[in-house]
Amino acid sequence: MKKRKVLLKICSLILVLGYFSGIFTATSAYAQEDILTITQNAGYQTNEFYKPKASIVIEAQTGQVLWEDNPDLKWNPASIAKLMSVYLVFEAMANGQFTLDTTVKATDNDQAISQIYELSNNSIVSGVDYPVRDLLYATLVQSSNVATVMLANLVTANDEAKFIHMMNDKAKKLGMTNSTFYNCSGAETGSFNGYYKPEGIDQNADNVTTARDLAILSYHLLKNYPDTVTYTSPTQITIMENTPYAEVLENHNYSLPGLAYGYEGADGLKTGSSPTGGFNYAATAKRENTRLIEIVLGVGDWEDQEGELQRHAFGNAIFDQAFATYEYKQLLPKGNNTINKEEVILEQDFYGVIQRNTEPAFNLSADKVTLNTSLTQVSPTIKAPSVGFKYAKKLKALQHSTLLKNGNKKNSLSTFFINGLLVILGFLFMALSKLFKKEPSETGNAKNISPLFVLGIILVLVGIGLSIYTVGVGPWI
Template sequence: MFIKKTFWKATTAFLLAACISLGGFVQTSYAEEDLMEFAKKSGYPIKEGYRPKASIVIDADSGQILWEEQPDLSWSPASIAKVMTMYLAFEAMEQGKFNLDTTVTATEKYVKISQIYALSNSKITLGVEYPVRDLFSMVAVPSSNVATLMLANLVSDNDEAGFIHKMNEKAAELGMTNTTYFNSSGAQISAFDGLYQAPGIDPEGDNKSTARDLAILTYNLIKKYPDVLQFTNKPVVTTMENTPYAETFETYNYSLPGAKYGYDGVDGLKTGSSPTGGFNYIATAKKGDIRLIEVVLGVGDWSDQEGEYERHLAGNAILDHAFSTYEYKKLLSKGSNKINEKEITLEQDFYGFAKKDTELSFTLADGKLSLNNEYDQVSPTIPARSVPYQESNSKSVVDPSAKSEKKKATQPSSIKKEEHPYLLTGILAILGLLLLILSKIFRKRIAGTRRGSRKTSTPTTRLLFILGTLLILSAVCVFIFL
């Protein structure tokens, strides 16, 4: 008996190890979760070569990630860096340092910066007083570098290096663990022809961040300073209205309703592009009571300006996927519920985001119930949605004699469990392994006949993969629990 048992244990362990080692069979996402696939289905097809290098979409209320792809890839955000400058300006207003009607006088330095052709800018006239509200519009829409510097210098009392240090300190405070700022605007200090002085800061330094960190920044910005959206939600804005210095700008955010790739619900936030960053995009969109935040980084190449438009097709596709795949609803009702084999009482109804048509599972910890999500929170400092609960103390009374009889009755079956779980585990593992091998073979054949195409799967290969995976998971469960 011992030899037989040892044989099946060894065989099962070998098969499970073989399955685990077949990393080539593990797909990073199913077809419906692949960006290129769901972009095509959503009506916003992404051309080959314009797939974002990194992207993420989160619930703006809870910070729950709804979809992500390489969210921690270090990337140059380009003019999206201006979002941090706006954040610090709003914070300074909250602290009472100035308000939207405060003005900044255009100096000769600012006029010269506004005339640098290589920088995105707005016209600045010597001696004119520019209200903060107009500077915000210039920063958000035409991505004016001179307006950004005027705003940053107002916050820091003209301490340009000090402001950059503030940017990095605030990033650390918000939990943006992979972000470093070298300038306030996204354009390197050296691009300002000596007019931007920041002692101790590398003038050639290129800002770095990630999709996750920029989503964290935007989450906090909208939570604390929702008024920022009034400067980002229009396809056309006019600054310095009713003055001789009025200018009208069309947004680069082509996903705003009324713009080239308008998407219903989009109301901000900022675009950015550069030779090192390609084309980047942060968007916010609201439908009903749901607001989402998305970040798209590295679409296309600076040498091909088509990326300026393609980033919005990618952004629209990601938003559409999130809105159509998830729903915000009541997950559990107030009162008595049975969760994880425990009888609990919820103090209130529990609402949250969940994938449509999927079975829900929950976690009970520290007196709070939360939903188990496919993805984590965007930051560990942002807690998941939860609701307090109390565990029922009532226990059913069991007749000791009946318990004894039940134990006797189950003894023979426990003997069978010792004899047969390894045989069953081995069979399940072998079948699962065969199905994974067939899936791989068919995918290779498809790839051979569709050269140049990214699509190397069919409903058949996906079915084989799913069935194989389920059989192997069943084998693991049998091996562990029986």
């Protein structure tokens, strides 16, 4: 008995040690495969000093997370905040407030802001009319603070504080739960020398957000306003062409094809840098049917401008890993399919994200087909891909029901008549069996169950069974 207890304790100890050893090994393996290691293995020269504070990669169609590292760390996004301002500009155009050809007459304040050396700007001259289209290019290519302010004032008829409240309201609506905006451009209000001063808003506060929230914003921006990439993809563009105010703008997104860290398929979104935020990067790239969105925050230090390039090394490396591991593709065609041994009919083609060189698995729930995956959604407000379906047998019954409604009732009525007749005959035979039942002989050898009675039971059961079939599937004749 004592030996048995000792053996049980030894076995329990081995199991516990094995369990925690497995956890330690898995954690160690995961820790080694961090963003710095991935970037160095991709061939980029970098070190711990430049390692991002937070990062995330999501698939742009589904909003599913393919990579994350501290995605909910609160951070100053610097000029990436302009993406929220641009979202509100596109929304205003969609609501009919103005168009791309609408012009904004520059004010003395606008000209003064454009001349503040410490801010990223383009040239603005008071009294000149600037088309919305060109102001969008200035905002997204040149990262112009003055162009952003001019667009924000157009949306709200020069109510600067109202626009900030709109930014925060929109953030909540989109599911950006850890974001607060204090200015429209990413630069502290106090740095505008009083020329931009939203009433009641803290002038010295930095915008606050997270990698996850910026990914959510980018997801909705690209989904609702896909033309965004038209304004984020040029490496160089001239605005106010054929006027005395023509100006060439240069893009700071060095991952665009043709630039220093050119990446195949990259076409936006926005960079941002500041003394408190370091160097940040929001990017999107598309290869074949797969479009990805990534956010990289807090690369290096403002005092070392090498971080402006290093952010692209990290961004390219995790893009590479995500593109190599996952793809967005058609998983099931519209129409007849067999899923989990069930014959179903899909309302439309089903697309989703899957690891390359693997076979998808599916779930049937209520009237939806979903992908059985370990990937999570970047936000609970963004639902996982699904497609409606009907079971094939139910559809067949519906088709028979439709035929009935269209006047072809004869077969169904005839079927129910025969089913009922079988049940009636069954009961009749059971009754007759009582009449012809033999009296027991003196020896007691008479059979207890009459053949007529057995036949009656069979007819009743067949009639009931065929009636159930007719209701569930359709006429059997």
